[in-house]
Amino acid sequence: MEQSRIKTFAYYLFAFWLLWEWLAPLTVVSDTKNIQVFIVFVAFYFLLELLRVPLWLSVCLKIGYLFYALNDLFFHAPFLSFQWLFMFGEEAVYHLSLIRHFQWEDMTDRFRTFLFFLMLWMMCYLVQYWLVKQKRIWLFLVMTFIYIAVLDTFTPFSGTGAIVRLVGAGFFLLSWLHYERLPAAKQPAKWLVMGAFAVGAALLCGYAGPKLAPQWPDPVAFIKSYAAEDREQDPNQFAVKKIGYGNNDSRLGGPFIADNTVVFTAEDEGTHYWRVETKDIYTGKGWDISDSVQVKTFEQENNFHQWFENSVEKKQLAAHVRMVQPASYLVYPEGLKTVHASKDIVFRMEAANEKIYPTDRESYLVPLQEYELTYEYPTFSIEKLKVSPPVTDEQILKRYTQLPDHLPKRVQELAQQITKQAATTYEKVKAIEQYFHLNGFAYETKDVAVPSRNQDYVDQFLFETKKGYCDNFSTAMIVLLRSIDIPARWVKGYTSGQWVDETDDGKDLYRVTNNNAHSWVEVYFSRIGWVPFEPTQGFNNPYEFTEAESAVESTPVPEQQQTQTAPNRTRLEEQLQQDRLSSSPQQNQERLLSIVNWKSVLSLTVSLMVLTILLYGTRRKWWPYITLLQFKYRHGGDTFVKAYDALLRHLKSCGLKRKEGQTLRQYAAYIDNWFGTNEMSQLTQLYERVIYKNEIVDQQWEEVKELWENLIKRIAS
Amino acid sequence: MPKNEELHPVIGTMVENIEKVIVGKREVATLSIVALLARGHVLLEDVPGVGKTMLVRALAKSVSAQFKRIQFTPDLLPSDVTGVSIYNPKEGQFEYKPGPVMGNIILADEINRTSPRTQSALLEAMEEGSLTVDGVTRPLPRPFFVMATQNPIEYEGTYPLPEAQLDRFLLKLNMGYPSIQEEMDILNKTEKVVPIDQLQPVITIKDLLLLQEKVQEVYVDERVKRYIVEIVQRSRSHESIYLGVSPRGSVALMKAVQAYAFVHGRDFALPDDVQSLAPYVLAHRIILKAHAKFDGISAGHIISEIISRTPVPVQR
Known part of the structure; x- marks a missing residue:
């Protein structure tokens, strides 16, 4: 008696602990500040259950505590005055109507707390039911594991301690409950000691042992990139570094993980970068935008923002963008002229960063999935760039040559050294752009450093690490340019992506994934405008730079320019050409089909395998029912023999195997002992008559059937 | 072993009857009856004083059979077992005097103490179911059930049964010592009376033979x-x-x-x-x-x- 009381106490202690593990992270992951009230509620609940307080009294006490806590937290009225009760009553009535209209957002904290209490009550009851009554906790424990793991992965909550506790105490609890469920005769005395020892040893080894770094790329990044758009509306909400296109660039550096998630597809007439936004303030660690509330709006046609001066040669091109997830910002090429979306949309461009938001007339964001746009595709004349006079516009100079005060001197010295030979602004820019190609800078996504506290991001890249990805190259180029007073800004967006196919109307279809997220440089030239440059190793400037015939040999820099961009363009075109030549449209289609088929076959195989594994893993649950159906309507002949044989097989698959030298009676006694019945023995006695006496059990058929079905069901449960 | 299986009602009463005398030896009693019904014989191997004789006597009494006991000694002669033909001067001819083997249930106590010659006289009778004395073959009474005992401890002056002769016995059993409670029961039972004397037969010879047929x-x-x-x-x-x-x-x-x-x-x-x-x-x-x-x-x-x-x- 005494022992069973201690046991019950321990059960409740475990139940309390499990719920505590659920409540504890709330302070970190949500705005719940006061979780003590809830923890006390759980403790109070289990205490009442432990003391076996009569149901009516315990319910009264719990409700009493619930309202006391609510009053204490929110109403602050004297508890005994029952003033709060009226207040709460009114609120409850109001909230009922809210709930009816699914207006969850409008609920007050008071009512939410009340609902949370109710939910906690339910949880307490469930945990108590499973742990104390059923002595089964596996499912709940698994759920707790998942809960902690998810919180640990996606939120600032650190689940290290919780996981260790869950493994240790959780597994101990599991084995203990299993032990308790065994029939008394089968409880080996040393079970608990051995169980505790095994769990302890495993825990100690796990805790003390060396831990490998993650061997696979973090899948979380993949998931988070999906969520990126949602956060677009509130850029300050999270400071989590993301893969693909992200907002927050105030701290650059660190590794970068490949992510093939498709962001959008585009049917396009030209190749160019897809812009999302620009940034102008370099902080020494990353990029910020200057504070500006200026917003320019347009409806289909962009009639206020002139991208290039009139002197720039342009041609009108069109593109059709299809986002995978509706996005609350526009991806657009430089030179954007018109945007057509199916809805009535007002486009708002923030002057500070040239980010364009689609909104309705009340300025609410309207995420767009699909839109068509036209743009002026520029062709830059190197001639004109060269003769572009130094920038004199004070505003532009001030804003786009900003540098942090603590930028190391050597950056500027390097810039001066690189551009020593160059005469014009254009030549200087090209020299800096080329600098990275010629001085052993490497493209690297994994082993990329984060600057330490007192280190400058660009300085570290230029002089120490010399490896990085687009952010490193573009930022470094801009800082170098700015240090010699050439206005430049940082642009973020996507490259033109992967060419997929040619559409019927002669456009090229591109697929743009998170891997195509990119950042590059725009340099301001007087009388021309913002000209894109590409310092990153392995990337090519998609824009066209033309040169007057006569100037080909005049300066070395343009020549480099030409060798850099032109072959790359042709390379791409050649490849496309080759693809088109090597296969007729039909072949092309077949090839595509074969790719599709291969993929679908693969996915089919994988899902089949998963299904098979799942079915195999759960076969003990469903297979007996198949057998049940199989013999349900059969009668006579060999049915009994076959059914009994099937029963033996099911028992065997449950781990209750008959030894070779074991007679059926001995085995039946063993099974009955295991299940705590005598059904197997009864059935076996009937079976013996069939098998050892060649008797036909016709009269007892119903009995046979019932016994057999009961046993099969026992196996399945 | 079929646990808790109900015994045949007649056998059940027999076993219960024997249990009135022999405490806690239900299995040995049952197996003895099995041998009796299968027309076989039993070799009981155990130390003296554990109730071998009592078991056989109780069994014999339960079936109202003729019980004979042969105490084997080194100087026992085959004729002491089988019986002899003695000259009857009055009638002027030899007359057969049956030996102790001419009974229904025979206890052959300490069978390994006697010479192989005498042993084989008994064993032959067991095997053949008949006896030949002085050229005359005489059938043994039915049922004929021998329960031989031997002491496994003493080897001094014994003639262990050869293996070939051992298989004349259907079963070889051990009695074993009783548990504390069983021994207490034995003391209580024998405190005032001798239980064996009060034993009543529960089955007739005729019925027993019928059971043998049914088996x-x-x-x-x-x-x-x-x-x-x-x-x-x-x-x-x-x-x-x-x-x-x-x-x-x-x-x-x-x-x-x-x-x-x-x-x-x-x-x-x-x-x-x-x-x-x-x-x-x-x-x-x-x-x-x-x-x-x-x-x-x-x-x-x-x-x-x-x-x-x-x-x-x-x-x-």
């Missing part, structure tokens, strides 16, 4: 027969066995199994019956190799091992 009708399925044969075959190829069980052993096992099934109220035999009886039927029919003996392995162990390895037929 022969117990159905032994092909699968069970095969199971018996497989066990016996395995004894012949076992690495620790020098001489395996003879076909006579197989027959004996089957007969015993029939009786055992009958005793347990069934009209068909089970592999369980075979398993229960095999140690008593087969253990004294094998000869172990020397190394097995040195390793301290007993014949009973080996039979159990063979049983645990022989697949039980459970399917059609």
Whole structure:
């Protein structure tokens, strides 16, 4: 008696602990500040259950505590005055109507707390039911594991301690409950000691042992990139570094993980970068935008923002963008002229960063999935760039040559050294752009450093690490340019992506994934405008730079320019050409089909395998029912023999195997002992008559059937 | 072993009757009845004073059979067992005086104390079911059931039964000591009266013979027969066995199994019956190799091992 009381106490202690593990992270992951009230509620609940307080009294006490806590937290009225009760009553009535209209957002904290209490009550009851009554906790424990793991992965909550506790105490609890469920005769005395020892040893080894770094790329990044758009509306909400296109660039550096998630597809007439936004303030660690509330709006046609001066040669091109997830910002090429979306949309461009938001007339964001746009595709004349006079516009100079005060001197010295030979602004820019190609800078996504506290991001890249990805190259180029007073800004967006196919109307279809997220440089030239440059190793400037015939040999820099961009363009075109030549449209289609088929076959195989594994893993649950159906309507002949044989097989698959030298009676006694019945023995006695006496059990058929079905069901449960 | 299986009602009363005298030896009593019904004989091997004689007497009394006892000594002659022909001067011819073997239930006490000649006189009678004295063959009374005992401790001046003669016994049993509670019961029972004197017969000789007939009708399925044969075959190829069980052993096992099934109220035999009886039927029919003996392995162990390895037929 005494022992069973201690046991019950321990059960409740475990139940309390499990719920505590659920409540504890709330302070970190949500705005719940006061979780003590809830923890006390759980403790109070289990205490009442432990003391076996009569149901009516315990319910009264719990409700009493619930309202006391609510009053204490929110109403602050004297508890005994029952003033709060009226207040709460009114609120409850109001909230009922809210709930009816699914207006969850409008609920007050008071009512939410009340609902949370109710939910906690339910949880307490469930945990108590499973742990104390059923002595089964596996499912709940698994759920707790998942809960902690998810919180640990996606939120600032650190689940290290919780996981260790869950493994240790959780597994101990599991084995203990299993032990308790065994029939008394089968409880080996040393079970608990051995169980505790095994769990302890495993825990100690796990805790003390060396831990490998993650061997696979973090899948979380993949998931988070999906969520990126949602956060677009509130850029300050999270400071989590993301893969693909992200907002927050105030701290650059660190590794970068490949992510093939498709962001959008585009049917396009030209190749160019897809812009999302620009940034102008370099902080020494990353990029910020200057504070500006200026917003320019347009409806289909962009009639206020002139991208290039009139002197720039342009041609009108069109593109059709299809986002995978509706996005609350526009991806657009430089030179954007018109945007057509199916809805009535007002486009708002923030002057500070040239980010364009689609909104309705009340300025609410309207995420767009699909839109068509036209743009002026520029062709830059190197001639004109060269003769572009130094920038004199004070505003532009001030804003786009900003540098942090603590930028190391050597950056500027390097810039001066690189551009020593160059005469014009254009030549200087090209020299800096080329600098990275010629001085052993490497493209690297994994082993990329984060600057330490007192280190400058660009300085570290230029002089120490010399490896990085687009952010490193573009930022470094801009800082170098700015240090010699050439206005430049940082642009973020996507490259033109992967060419997929040619559409019927002669456009090229591109697929743009998170891997195509990119950042590059725009340099301001007087009388021309913002000209894109590409310092990153392995990337090519998609824009066209033309040169007057006569100037080909005049300066070395343009020549480099030409060798850099032109072959790359042709390379791409050649490849496309080759693809088109090597296969007729039909072949092309077949090839595509074969790719599709291969993929679908693969996915089919994988899902089949998963299904098979799942079915195999759960076969003990469903297979007996198949057998049940199989013999349900059969009668006579060999049915009994076959059914009994099937029963033996099911028992065997449950781990209750008959030894070779074991007679059926001995085995039946063993099974009955295991299940705590005598059904197997009864059935076996009937079976013996069939098998050892060649008797036909016709009269007892119903009995046979019932016994057999009961046993099969026992196996399945 | 079929646990808690109800005994045949008649057998049940017999066992209960015997239990009035012999405390806590239900199994030995049951097995003795099995041997009696199977028309076999029993060799009881145990130390003196554990109730061997009492068991046989109780059994004899329960069936109202003629009980005879032969105390074997080294100087006992075959004629002391079989009986002799004595010259009757009045009638002028030899007259047969039956020996103690002419009874229904015979206790052959300390059978290994007498000379092989005398032993074989009894063993022959057991085997043949008849007796030849002075050229005249005389049938033994029916039922004829011998329960021989031997003392395993003393070897001084004994003539151990040769293996070939041991298999004349259907079962070889051990009595074993009683538990504390059982021994207390024995003391309580014998405090005032001698229980054996108050024992009443519960079955007539005629009924017993009828039961013997019925035992022969117990159905032994092909699968069970095969199971018996497989066990016996395995004894012949076992690495620790020098001489395996003879076909006579197989027959004996089957007969015993029939009786055992009958005793347990069934009209068909089970592999369980075979398993229960095999140690008593087969253990004294094998000869172990020397190394097995040195390793301290007993014949009973080996039979159990063979049983645990022989697949039980459970399917059609």
